[in-house]
Amino acid sequence: MIRTVITGSTGRMGSTLLRLTHEAGDLRVVGATARPGSAAVGQDAGVAARLGPVGVLAVDSLERALDAGADVVIDFTSAELSVAHAKVCAARGVALVVGSTGFSPEASAALAESAKAVPIVAAPNMSVGVNLVIRMAAELARVLGPGFDVEVLEAHHRMKKDAPSGTALRLADVLAEALGRTQEDLAFARHGQIGARPAREIGVQTLRGGDVVGEHTVYFFGEGERIELTHRATNRDQFAAGALRAARWVAGRAPGLHDMADVLGLQRTS
Numbered sequence: 001m002i003r004t005v006i007t008g009s010t011g012r013m014g015s016t017l018l019r020l021t022h023e024a025g026d027l028r029v030v031g032a033t034a035r036p037g038s039a040a041v042g043q044d045a046g047v048a049a050r051l052g053p054v055g056v057l058a059v060d061s062l063e064r065a066l067d068a069g070a071d072v073v074i075d076f077t078s079a080e081l082s083v084a085h086a087k088v089c090a091a092r093g094v095a096l097v098v099g100s101t102g103f104s105p106e107a108s109a110a111l112a113e114s115a116k117a118v119p120i121v122a123a124p125n126m127s128v129g130v131n132l133v134i135r136m137a138a139e140l141a142r143v144l145g146p147g148f149d150v151e152v153l154e155a156h157h158r159m160k161k162d163a164p165s166g167t168a169l170r171l172a173d174v175l176a177e178a179l180g181r182t183q184e185d186l187a188f189a190r191h192g193q194i195g196a197r198p199a200r201e202i203g204v205q206t207l208r209g210g211d212v213v214g215e216h217t218v219y220f221f222g223e224g225e226r227i228e229l230t231h232r233a234t235n236r237d238q239f240a241a242g243a244l245r246a247a248r249w250v251a252g253r254a255p256g257l258h259d260m261a262d263v264l265g266l267q268r269t270s
């Protein structure tokens with residue numbers, strides 16, 4: 001049994017992770033955290049997450065959740081909290097799976113520092129399907145080459161805090177690498193008299209509204225043809241299932257920072 005702690009267990013992803021971990025035959029929920037001062041603290045974490053009892057009380061810090069011992073922490077909270085949680089995992093020698101997005105360069109560097117002490121899998125999207133789409137997008141860009149204009153469009157629910165999504169940023173990075181472009185070539189917004197589209201540009205656009213779980217499309221606009229590569233998530237289970245797969249893979253590994261491509265045995269695209 002892989003002893004697993006779920007942070008942010010009342011959140012959209014936290015509650016999904018709690019349910020799938022509780023249902024898994026090979027993982028056991030041994031700890032759960034909730035925001036300090038919230039009504040969930042001290043309650044059965046499953047009840048607080050409106051799932052039914054899981055037999056573990058939600059506590060207000062990761063340190064406390066780890067007191068009974070754990071093999072892996074699964075963390076979908078925020079970039080800032082994930083960095084703090086990674087430091088705790090590094091100090092306690094516990095493996096970590098991070099799904100949070102919105103990392104600044106400094107936060108990414110801090111995560112990499114913690115990964116010198118413990119194994120960490122971090123990815124902006126844990127869906128197996130999305131990771132294959134990322135790979136296919138890089139391949140399409142390489143083969144189609146500079147004659148196609150490339151644009152990334154993402155849509156998410158109205159509560160999402162970061163923009164563009166972590167997945168859209170990853171797509172933009174792998175497309176830029178495949179096409180020999182740089183961060184300077186990414187266009188995050190257009191407005192007014194912008195003139196003709198620069199050939200090197202890679203557009204990254206954001207939609208927000210309603211309960212959209214997560215949609216990403218890469219457009220390759222050519223002369224006389226257009227390719228659209230789309231992934232649509234209709235619930236959060238596939239993100240959580242990917243995170244559980246990462247947890248099984250990372251528990252007991254040597255320290256290091258890994259991506260979902262490593263978990264899935266795919267060649268890294270960037």
Ligand SMILES: NC(=O)C1=CN([C@@H]2O[C@H](COP(=O)(O)OP(=O)(O)OC[C@H]3O[C@@H](n4cnc5c(N)ncnc54)[C@H](OP(=O)(O)O)[C@@H]3O)[C@@H](O)[C@H]2O)C=CC1
Pocket residue numbers: 007008009010011012013014034035036038076077078079081098099100101102123124125126127162166239
């Ligand atoms: N990698 C992937 O596959 C996916 C990644 N994500 C990412 O996961 C993250 C979480 O998304 P989502 O579940 O929708 O967000 P939610 O806001 O629903 O959940 C976040 C959870 O973390 C808790 N939390 C956040 N900040 C703090 C803090 N400072 N102290 C204590 N608790 C805190 C929240 O508590 P409270 O509710 O009290 O605020 C909540 O329980 C986002 O960064 C999102 O982009 C999402 C889906 C898939």
Ligand SMILES: O=C(O)C1=N[C@H](C(=O)O)C[C@H](O)C1
Pocket residue numbers: 101124125156160161164165166167168213214215
């Ligand atoms: O916040 C979300 O909901 C999601 N965030 C991730 C991202 O930023 O890429 C992944 C997924 O699309 C859902």
